Amino acid sequence: MKTLFVLRHAKxxxxxxxxxxxxxxxxxxxxxxxxxxxxxxxxxGLVPDLIVSSPANRAKTTARLAAEAGGFEAGIELDERIYxxxxxxxxxxxxxxxxSADTAMIVxxxxxxxxxxxALTGEHPRFPTAALAVIDLDVTVWSETERGKGTLRxxxxxxxxxxx
Numbered sequence: 001m002k003t004l005f006v007l008r009h010a011k012x013x014x015x016x017x018x019x020x021x022x023x024x025x026x027x028x029x030x031x032x033x034x035x036x037x038x039x040x041x042x043x044x045g046l047v048p049d050l051i052v053s054s055p056a057n058r059a060k061t062t063a064r065l066a067a068e069a070g071g072f073e074a075g076i077e078l079d080e081r082i083y084x085x086x087x088x089x090x091x092x093x094x095x096x097x098x099x100s101a102d103t104a105m106i107v108x109x110x111x112x113x114x115x116x117x118x119a120l121t122g123e124h125p126r127f128p129t130a131a132l133a134v135i136d137l138d139v140t141v142w143s144e145t146e147r148g149k150g151t152l153r154x155x156x157x158x159x160x161x162x163x164x
Contacts, residue, residue, distance in 0.1 A: 002137045004094065004120075004150070005041070005048055005105035007066065008113050010034040010130040010158075012058040022056045022083065026065075033130040033158040034062040038070030040161055044154075046134060048074050049101035052093070054082035054108040062130065063107040074101075082108040087115035097142040104142070120150035130158040 010030030019025075026034065041047065047070070053063035055078040063076045081093055090112055097104050106113075114127040120135055127133070134154040139145055 002101075002139050002142060002145075003046075003103045003153075004133075004135045004137055004145075005046060005103065006113055006117055006133040006135065007037065007062065007105055007107045008110055008127055008129055008131050009054070009056070009059040009062040009107060010037075010065075012129075024056075024058050026058055026061050030058070030062070030129065031065070033162070034065035035069035036158055036162060037062075037130050037132055037156070038066030038068065038072070040156060041066070041132065042070040042072075046103070046132075048072055048103050048105035050074055050097055050104040051076045052079050052082070052097070052104065052106050053077070055080050056083050056109070059083075059107050059109065063105075066107075074105075082106065082112075084109070085112045087112060087119040090116045091119065091145055091147070094145045095143045099141045099143075101142075117152065119147045120145070121152040122148060123152045125152070125155050126157075127155075128157060128159070132156040
């Protein structure tokens with residue numbers, strides 16, 4: 001079995017209209033939520049062996065802040081295919097993950113991430129910014145990842161978790 005952590009980027013800023021969508025930074029709420037999610041992951045024993053992120057500023061910053069706060073040793077790989085990808089493309093990206101990793105985190109964007117969770121698990125939860133889905137995949141190698149092979153073990157939404 002493999003475990004996939006699907007982390008949507010934290011809340012981004014719209015304060016700089018001169019920046020492209022790709023370049024948008026996190027806003028103050030996002031800068032708090034991303035490290036919080038990394039700490040939450042660590043506290044629950046959810047430690048990725050592999051981290052793959054969209055290269056968009058808000059996604060790679062989310063990945064970096066979460067990894068630093070969680071003390072994750074895995075380096076962050078950037079994959080430009082994640083930006084703007086739908087569920088099928090995301091599943092192909094996951095299928096290419098290194099099999100030496102038993103746990104992997106992918107960091108990116110909606111609507112693709114919400115659709116990915118639905119495709120893998122058959123469940124369609126609300127997936128706001130900085131949400132984290134923990135999916136147990138009934139596979140022995142990442143290349144077996146396909147629709148319906150996952151079970152949604154947990155869903156963490158920062159707004160709800162930070163209120164506790």
